[in-house]
Amino acid sequence: MISIEKDGLKYYQFERLNNLGVRHGFFTRLGGVSPAPFDSLNMAITVGDSNENVLENLRRMFNALDLDLASRYDGWQVHGATVICTDVPRDIRTRTIRTDGIVTDNPDVTLVMRFGDCVPVLLYDPVKKVSAVYHAGWPGTVLQIGQQVVRNMSEVYGCDPADLIAGIGPSIGPDHFVVRDDVRNRFLASFPEDAEKLIFEQDGLIHIDLWKANRITLENAGVTKIDTAEICTVCHLNEWFSHRGDHGKTGRFGVLINFG
Template sequence: MPFQTVDGVRYLTFDLFPRQVIQAVFTRQGGLSPDPWASLNVGGTVGDDTPRVRENRFRAFRALGRDPRSMFDVWQVHSADVVVATAPHDSIPREFKADGIITDNPAVTLFMRFADCTPILLYDPLHPAVGIVHAGWLGTVRKA
């Protein structure tokens, strides 16, 4: 799980995924947000300025060489719900409420935020598909 840094944005990648599965877990380094968010805040519901949050998200996407318009985001609600992402979708408006996303569309970049919860990344090489799960204690108890 090596650290990478691109334009000041620091993140971890997982060696067990093949190269075509672009994935990362970002640190707080490399963003614009001031304290208390301390730099790379990508959460739009914690009081940070929306343009800063968008720019932080764009920086994360650019670090991976992905188009920010490819994002599929959900409103995370600590549930056992999973959404199938067929096309990009930003979380504004908050149309999809879920804590898991799956897709087989390589034009879609799955996106979630984590604080003290566990990110779970999924990959199915037989039916090329990926998934991401926000594994908080409540959703896990609900058997997400």
């Protein structure tokens, strides 16, 4: 991963996507206008921040990549496994649709999602020119939302999973993702073959590796080119919003992709 600083903002990119000319970014919390505890580049109005602040932060994020804010398509992320395919930007006069995965083949559409510990994943097919973003918190990871996204890319746009480039972004890491028995059991049921690679105990606590779980889901769907940021949001609260690290009172960071 490389980091870029521009106009007070700092964002991270995957080299493999950069080399293909795909504009994308995992934006840190730096360089926005929101006050504490949403300081400062907060992208979510649902956490208590003002609409005006969030709109200005969105503008700054889009400006950093020379993208038009009107090109955006975002969703109302609900920890499900529903995937939407769109060929147009979202009509901002309408309500957002409940979805945790968005796919487009339109180079003029910028896909956007918001995160604060959950795993952000970007996908791009350089052959069919199709991009996707999805939100995999632990519920979405258990539901194997990555499989649904790849299936949509294949069935709707004819993508070959072997052509896809995947990037698993910053999120809560295995060192900090400690869970109760009920969550462990959900992972055991969803990943019966790979549970021992994902779940480990340390000092009597149960840890789960969400990065590896999402990688395995993508691999099982036929994706082979997968990069992982391996940046833990809880370890780096100076750069990332973290629901756990900030004890629930925090913002959400933005992730976007546009291949136009």
